[in-house]
Amino acid sequence: MWPKPVTVTGRKTDGREIVTLSLNIHVPARPGQMVMVWLPRDNSGKRNDEVSDEVPMSLSGISKDGVTISVKGVGPTTRAMLKLRPGDMIGVSGPFGKGFYSSGEKPLIIGGGIGLAPLMPLMRQFLARSWPYLIAGGATTEDIPFLTQLRSIMGARFATEDGSLGTKGTVIDALHKFDLGTVDSLYACGPMPMLEAVWREVHDTEINVQMSLEAHVRCGRGVCGSCAIGAYRVCHDGPVFDRRMLDEIGFGRDFSKEGIRSEGEGRTAEARAR
Numbered sequence: 001m002w003p004k005p006v007t008v009t010g011r012k013t014d015g016r017e018i019v020t021l022s023l024n025i026h027v028p029a030r031p032g033q034m035v036m037v038w039l040p041r042d043n044s045g046k047r048n049d050e051v052s053d054e055v056p057m058s059l060s061g062i063s064k065d066g067v068t069i070s071v072k073g074v075g076p077t078t079r080a081m082l083k084l085r086p087g088d089m090i091g092v093s094g095p096f097g098k099g100f101y102s103s104g105e106k107p108l109i110i111g112g113g114i115g116l117a118p119l120m121p122l123m124r125q126f127l128a129r130s131w132p133y134l135i136a137g138g139a140t141t142e143d144i145p146f147l148t149q150l151r152s153i154m155g156a157r158f159a160t161e162d163g164s165l166g167t168k169g170t171v172i173d174a175l176h177k178f179d180l181g182t183v184d185s186l187y188a189c190g191p192m193p194m195l196e197a198v199w200r201e202v203h204d205t206e207i208n209v210q211m212s213l214e215a216h217v218r219c220g221r222g223v224c225g226s227c228a229i230g231a232y233r234v235c236h237d238g239p240v241f242d243r244r245m246l247d248e249i250g251f252g253r254d255f256s257k258e259g260i261r262s263e264g265e266g267r268t269a270e271a272r273a274r
């Protein structure tokens, strides 16, 4: 699937080094699926060689009129994306992977920093029928995107490491104040150590758990194996892992001792079967 040319139609600052871009493309995606974004060379034909050909991005908004992606500047490609303005062209392919399946009547959504992006369309689905519980965290208030929308959600709890909003500490500190007996499903995305800590908290419960994991996505099309975690390719079988998959990869245990690969060194399940 080649990237389709897409025009940036809107740009909004959504936190510290976080920008939400509106794109004029209809992507038939479910919450949690990703697209691959390609940045063209500038008008002079130049491009910073460190900029990747394509990077994986979640959809932070999905509608029939278009989608939004929300970018956190962490390296050359994402920082170049922060400079995009309405009228600029980029390439988008996808959707790829499998997204969240919204099930349960009493959901808890946990997001850390830019990890809140793929949770936003899911949250909107839940808000159409009930009030989901939410725990959102970041190093400081400015690292929590979509704050205006999140604050309007009844039952939203926040955690910041500097104590500037909500509980002082991490989302796990906020989770410790939460009665897990009140929820039947949990959806999470954020840095891997945060997700591992959340998984350890809920592993021995009956809660239906789905987590969007991160790995080094290169081709995005299930071919290169660079994103393999255990038998799964994050770009094809994930990025959302359910309870069974998390158990199978031994998520949250000591990966180094259990021989579970993470970034970039994996082979796909098909490759191993050959």
Ligand SMILES: Cc1cc2nc3c(=O)[nH]c(=O)nc-3n(C[C@H](O)[C@H](O)[C@H](O)COP(=O)(O)OP(=O)(O)OC[C@H]3O[C@@H](n4cnc5c(N)ncnc54)[C@H](O)[C@@H]3O)c2cc1C
Pocket (backbone or CB within 6 Å): 034, 050, 051, 052, 055, 056, 057, 058, 059, 069, 070, 071, 072, 073, 074, 075, 076, 077, 078, 079, 114, 117, 118, 213, 214, 215, 216, 217, 218, 234, 239
């Ligand atoms: C399924 C998925 C969904 C994502 N959704 C978003 C999103 O909605 N918004 C957002 O801002 N970021 C998202 N990311 C992360 C984003 O793709 C990386 O931050 C980006 O590729 C970094 O590229 P860079 O050139 O700016 O930085 P680099 O210099 O390449 O890397 C900076 C950091 O990002 C990590 N990284 C680099 N390349 C990748 C990659 N291809 N996949 C994952 N991590 C990488 C590196 O380990 C390093 O820690 C997502 C990643 C995945 C796997």
Ligand code: FES
Pocket (backbone or CB within 6 Å): 216, 217, 218, 219, 220, 221, 222, 223, 224, 225, 226, 227, 228, 233, 234, 235, 236
């Ligand atoms: S990035 Fe190539 S298989 Fe997933």
